[in-house]
Amino acid sequence: MIDLVVKSCGPMTALQDRGRFGYQGFGVSPSGAMDRRALAMANALVGNPPDTGAIEFVNLGGAFTCDGGDLRLAVAGAGAVASIDGTAVPPLTSFILREGQTLEVGHPRTGTFAYLAVAGGLAVEPQLGSLSFHLRSRLGGLKGASLQAGNRLPCRPEGQAGEPMELAADISEETGPLRVMLGPQDDYFTPDSIRLLLESEFTISPQADRMGFQLTGPKLEHAKGFNIVSDGIVDGHIQVPGSGQPIVLMRDRQTAGGYPKIATVISADLARFAQMRSGTKVRFRAVERDEAVAAARQLRDWIASLPTHLTPVRYALTTEHLLSRNLIGGTVDALSPVSHD
Template identity: 50%
Template sequence: MTSRLSILSAGPGVTLQDGGRHGYLRYGITAAGPMDPLAHATANRALGNPLGATALEVSLGGVEVTAEGGPLGIAVAGGAFRLALDGAPLPPACALTLHPGQSLVVRAGRVGAWAYLAAAGRFDLPPTLGSTATHTRSGFGGLDGRALRAGDRLAVRDARPGPTDPHALTAPWLDRPPEEIRVVLGPQDDFFSDDQIAAFLAGPWTVTTKGDRMACFLDGTPLTHAKGYNIVSDGIAMGAIQVPGEGWPIVLMADRQSTGGYPKIATVIGPDLGRLAQAQGGTRIRFRAVDRAEAVAARRAEAQALAGPVAMEPLIRTDFTAEFLLGRNLIGGVVHGDVIPWE
């Protein structure tokens, strides 16, 4: 069955992302893909999709969607966003069936910068170089290489319903406080003296509001270079931490450039990329250096968490917000009575 996911409204930066466009870095084409790969995979796993299947990546601007043509299973995971189905609040990580005419709203909350909305089925999109990941700077992938906007309609092949009633996802691995980010030093840590490496690890650093899908910019006490700040340009991995001449570290993220000529003091390990990506502007972080063995162990633990189905719990409503109550007709009838004059 083919259903459609219709975009009713979308803030800036809502894009379609699969697991990424790999194998083309030598041609100057970076992978794109999700800013928080673990949350993206969790939303897909909850619906029985492949971990790298295409899903909506929702930024702080939020999104509102509905289904067309038939019921559609939906799962949302990522930051602590505020979700509502026809005005009824939902937990930030949940699975449900979206019926035609219903409205699912995803809005930014107090924690987290990205949420992922997966559909039970397969978004019918033409791949670009084997991937549907949107890279807006180059106009690759997704829907015409651009961010989604109101009026877009996305066909979903082999659409399936989700749970009859909304269920909360039990995904403890998404509880990742961002205060400590693990890194492997290098590849150009020799461009910094021991005291500057110690200063880099001690921090603290503040995530600025300047960042986007290309990079995370940090503020703090600037670092100084022992061997200058120019190198022969080399390849950039997601999570590479460049230190330009000004001394403030820049963490390269999903839409990074393919090469760079500033020394890289360290690289964020894969399992902590989402932890950093979810840090809103103003968050204070520190880096902790780990060896390769610890980084590999963290990656294995992440893979193990996603190896089986995602547990779900039915919702038991215990709170009724004013927004929810005002959206309901709570008057069951009107009784006419005699008017008693004021005496």
């Protein structure tokens, strides 16, 4: 077994995969990667299925070494970059971290969440079918916790074969307002509130985490009060409590709630929203079910196509690269007798 050893990382650095499903009826949140596109990209670069568990960075990066062998790794998401012993790794490429070297992953530069994937995946025991760490329940992660300096993550040595690859696929996404479907309780709001939601600008508040992003902006008035019989919640539901300020529920959300939901951010736009930092201005646009389904299928197909966009890394013939390839198979002393055997 080869260990990926954590030298340093931010306080919310943790293991995440697609999430755990089938347990919401028991009050267990699905959790999972906040940006499943970036998770899929990192995994594609090292030959893993798109939902394989990886390390998720939140705002900060980290430093790592390996013990017991070499590891094939990749970083993707929010413009995060990596370097090995101070030498930069080109973006969206996989690379080999050799035993004794130090990998440094920089902080996400264009968003919040970035991912470090290991070829073959992490040999960490899942909980309820998932590695995803959920802070409030202490499920998943590494023994029910986020990562910290000194942790050792076992990796499968059989997954390390293969050459570094680069990914030429661009993220195809909407750049305008976030698309939402109204409901399921839009009838609990006045017509003016629906209009304000779709015509006004909101700001992501500093009160934002993996559970939900609170927005500030025009107050959304309730037509029937702000309490309902608690019902089920999905990722992207926009819940409006008594304050009238909407909260977009994210991956670590609760499984049921008693505030009415005015609308739901469609699944294809949720990763884009997750990467928006506090202070970012957002707008919403209502769509019908057919457009939401078509967007979800387009994202699914794009993720499935990622392996077709991989090509071998083309290295420049620098001295550093040539020395790293171990091109010399041995040496001969010119004064030694020559054997003719």
